Amino acid sequence: MKSAAAIIVLLLALIPLPWLVRSDFWLNFAVLTLYYGFLGQSWNILGGYGGQYSFGHAAFFGTGAYTSAVLQLQLGFNPWLAVGLASVAGGVVAAIVGGLSFRYGLRGSYFALITLAFAEVLRILADSLGFTGAGVGLQVPLHPAVVNFQFAGKSGFYFTMLVLTALGLAVVWYIEHSRFGARLMAVRDNEDAAQALGVNVYRVKLGAIVVSGILMALGGVFYLQYFLYIDPEIAYGPAVSIAALLAPIVGGLGTMCGPLLGAAALQLLNEVSESAIGAAPGLNLVLYGAVLVLIIAFLPEGIAGVARLRIGLPRGRAA
Amino acid sequence: MSQGNRGYSLSRRRFLRGTAVGGLAVASGAIAMPHVARAAAPVRVGIIHPVTGAVSYSGAQGRAGAMMAVDEINAAGGIKSLGGAMIDALLADAQSKADVGAAQIEKYNDAGVSAVVGGYASFICLATTQAAAKHGIPYVVDVGTDDRIVKAGLKNTFRFSPGYGVFVDTAIKALDQINTAAGRPAKTAVIVHEDSAFGTGTAKLLQKQLGSIAINVLEVMKHPTPNLDFNNIVLRIKAANPDLVIPANYYNEYVLLARTMLQQRVRPKAIYSVLGGAASQYKFVKDFPQAAAYIMDCNHWYNPHKEAALALRKRTEAKGLYFTYEVFLNYEAVMLLADALERAASTDRAKIIDALASSEWAGHFMPYGPTRFVGGQNTGARAVNLQVQDNDIRVILPPEFANAKPIFPMPA
Numbered sequence: 001m002k003s004a005a006a007i008i009v010l011l012l013a014l015i016p017l018p019w020l021v022r023s024d025f026w027l028n029f030a031v032l033t034l035y036y037g038f039l040g041q042s043w044n045i046l047g048g049y050g051g052q053y054s055f056g057h058a059a060f061f062g063t064g065a066y067t068s069a070v071l072q073l074q075l076g077f078n079p080w081l082a083v084g085l086a087s088v089a090g091g092v093v094a095a096i097v098g099g100l101s102f103r104y105g106l107r108g109s110y111f112a113l114i115t116l117a118f119a120e121v122l123r124i125l126a127d128s129l130g131f132t133g134a135g136v137g138l139q140v141p142l143h144p145a146v147v148n149f150q151f152a153g154k155s156g157f158y159f160t161m162l163v164l165t166a167l168g169l170a171v172v173w174y175i176e177h178s179r180f181g182a183r184l185m186a187v188r189d190n191e192d193a194a195q196a197l198g199v200n201v202y203r204v205k206l207g208a209i210v211v212s213g214i215l216m217a218l219g220g221v222f223y224l225q226y227f228l229y230i231d232p233e234i235a236y237g238p239a240v241s242i243a244a245l246l247a248p249i250v251g252g253l254g255t256m257c258g259p260l261l262g263a264a265a266l267q268l269l270n271e272v273s274e275s276a277i278g279a280a281p282g283l284n285l286v287l288y289g290a291v292l293v294l295i296i297a298f299l300p301e302g303i304a305g306v307a308r309l310r311i312g313l314p315r316g317r318a319a
Numbered sequence: 320m321s322q323g324n325r326g327y328s329l330s331r332r333r334f335l336r337g338t339a340v341g342g343l344a345v346a347s348g349a350i351a352m353p354h355v356a357r358a359a360a361p362v363r364v365g366i367i368h369p370v371t372g373a374v375s376y377s378g379a380q381g382r383a384g385a386m387m388a389v390d391e392i393n394a395a396g397g398i399k400s401l402g403g404a405m406i407d408a409l410l411a412d413a414q415s416k417a418d419v420g421a422a423q424i425e426k427y428n429d430a431g432v433s434a435v436v437g438g439y440a441s442f443i444c445l446a447t448t449q450a451a452a453k454h455g456i457p458y459v460v461d462v463g464t465d466d467r468i469v470k471a472g473l474k475n476t477f478r479f480s481p482g483y484g485v486f487v488d489t490a491i492k493a494l495d496q497i498n499t500a501a502g503r504p505a506k507t508a509v510i511v512h513e514d515s516a517f518g519t520g521t522a523k524l525l526q527k528q529l530g531s532i533a534i535n536v537l538e539v540m541k542h543p544t545p546n547l548d549f550n551n552i553v554l555r556i557k558a559a560n561p562d563l564v565i566p567a568n569y570y571n572e573y574v575l576l577a578r579t580m581l582q583q584r585v586r587p588k589a590i591y592s593v594l595g596g597a598a599s600q601y602k603f604v605k606d607f608p609q610a611a612a613y614i615m616d617c618n619h620w621y622n623p624h625k626e627a628a629l630a631l632r633k634r635t636e637a638k639g640l641y642f643t644y645e646v647f648l649n650y651e652a653v654m655l656l657a658d659a660l661e662r663a664a665s666t667d668r669a670k671i672i673d674a675l676a677s678s679e680w681a682g683h684f685m686p687y688g689p690t691r692f693v694g695g696q697n698t699g700a701r702a703v704n705l706q707v708q709d710n711d712i713r714v715i716l717p718p719e720f721a722n723a724k725p726i727f728p729m730p731a
Contacts, residue, residue, distance in 0.1 A: 023429050024428050024429055024454070025425045025426050025428070025429035026429075028422060032422065127514050127519075127541070134519050134523075135512075135513075135514040135515055135516060135518060135520070136465065136515075136519050136520045137445075137515075137516055139445055139467055139471065142449050142452055142471060142472075142473065144453065152453070154425075223418070227417060227418055227421055227450075228446070228449050229442070229445045229449070231442055231515060233442075233515065234418075239416070281370035281371050281412060282375075284412075285371055285414070
């Protein structure tokens with residue numbers, strides 16, 4: 001219960017931010033940190049808690065974004081109504097990917113590669129089909145209004161992301177404190193042993209990927225409403241999959257706050273490297289990459305691991 | 320060199336430091352030197368390009384062109400109606416990503432820019448113009464040919480150059496004219512395009528319109544950007560044996576396609592591109608003269624009869640750069656904005672938008688008609704047809720700007 005209280009305090013502490021931060025840039029920074037943290041949390045459920053490393057979470061992200069865009073632009077749906085259907089679509093795609101992969105016992109690098117392949121297939125489909133706008137993508141017209149899921153200022157998007165972050169944390173809290181979570185972590189730690197103890201490995205992994213897919217699709221819907229434009233590369237390209245796995249790896253795999261810490265660290269690193277290097281094109285990315293390598297090399301348990309060692313944070317059941 | 324000429328990367332630290340120093344300067348000026356004329360506050364202008372990532376070459380060229388214009392304006396005394404205010408260029412890298420570009424606009428808003436120029440790729444411009452619209456920041460699109468950029472109804476967005484709708488119309492008319500003059504040897508075509516907004520949109524329009532001039536499209540082939548191998552695509556072209564190959568892609572892929580066609584000895588009657596990434600690039604002509612020879616292209620180009628264009632070409636080449644369309648379009652985009660700033664006599668965003676919307680700027684060296692913005696698009700913007708002849712890029716159509724005649728079909 002301590003961790004639930006800590007999460008609630010953290011979320012409550014984040015509520016007044018838009019009133020404290022007057023700068024749109026820093027508010028945008030906060031929105032993007034929460035957004036990447038949320039994508040990371042979605043990946044963390046399957047990768048961190050379930051030990052199933054996916055390289056193709058873009059498949060779920062893109063499906064959420066495209067479902068919402070197509071429903072709005074081709075069928076005239078209100079974007080709020082499209083949210084539910086988009087998340088269901090993400091879950092369905094996750095069930096298909098997981099169902100096929102886990103049924104045939106794909107693990108480790110084979111699972112990683114098959115998820116990458118699914119995302120690539122969906123990218124090519126989005127690139128070819130007329131109703132997805134093919135290569136030109138889909139653009140949502142700019143009509144700032146709450147009813148259109150477009151806010152005039154950044155605060156609306158910030159609170160949307162805060163709600164999604166709370167949802168992600170609640171799901172992870174449930175995983176850490178439920179039988180389902182215990183089974184999932186048992187599968188992660190030793191799949192054969194878990195199976196020998198009577199855990200239905202297939203069902204547990206499938207459950208994790210569906211939950212992960214639904215959250216990732218919600219991330220896709222948010223991206224669409226925030227940037228109002230998607231194309232196959234943005235939606236299904238490898239950049240999204242990498243962004244989703246990077247935050248929990250840097251922050252701490254299989255920890256509740258790891259993805260959020262990782263996203264904050266990566267966003268800060270990005271800004272600091274850009275400020276430090278200045279106008280020289282690409283050098284900031286080199287610095288960003290170098291620091292990333294150092295983090296991964298010297299912090300194998302991520303930032304959450306350091307925090308635990310330094311300030312004596314309790315080790316979660318998951319880690 | 321002035322601060323504006325140097326340009327600088329936009330960062331919080333710089334912004335805060337600049338604000339603090341500026342504040343101190345204003346305060347000390349007001350107290351210590353009340354009667355001494357002070358230099359006008361610089362006009363902050365955001366210059367955004369993808370200088371890293373998939374389209375970094377074009378982005379870097381665009382940045383260079385924009386900065387040449389900024390340097391020139393500042394060297395000539397800045398914006399006169401603002402008391403000689405220098406243009407303070409805040410450089411940003413969109414990293415060839417739409418969301419990064421949109422995030423940079425937020426920084427610009429915080430930094431208090433009066434306007435933004437650039438974007439280059441359509442997918443970046445689509446995101447950045449909308450982000451700028453939310454803050455009412457005037458935005459001059461440098462290249463971005465996707466027509467949705469100016470059809471979104473954004474009051475802040477202005478595109479001086481034409482979109483791919485104009486390019487396709489011009490290209491189709493010119494192709495028909497060239498083909499007819501040669502006795503109609505071209506009857507079939509293959510379209511090769513990259514798969515993002517620019518290539519797909521162009522290919523779609525081309526496919527629709529080529530039938531109207533009795534040219535049958537045998538196949539449409541698309542490829543991603545980047546694409547490292549064109550052997551399969553060229554084998555498919557060879558099998559289809561078209562009279563025309565029509566590429567619509569970015570620089571690297573265009574070069575690779577043309578070189579692979581040369582290696583595999585695929586010689587159609589013409590390579591006729593629309594917004595061909597390399598067809599109208601001196602670098603391509605210099606590096607691969609054999610592959611580039613006689614390629615025709617409908618693209619952005621300057622008026623070869625204008626001294627100002629030739630002078631800018633010289634200055635660009637003196638810097639060790641190629642004089643590409645990214646350079647001169649960005650140069651012109653900044654000049655257009657400078658004209659609007661002069662007329663607005665204000666750094667207020669709304670006033671600059673009004674000045675851009677009513678622009679009749681004629682000080683450019685492009686082969687355009689009178690500048691007039693309708694819905695953010697310059698209706699005077701025109702495309703021209705070019706051909707690589709004698710290791711140079713020549714304008715072949717329209718006749719009033721031409722400095723060579725078309726050579727079609729290309730010699731074996």
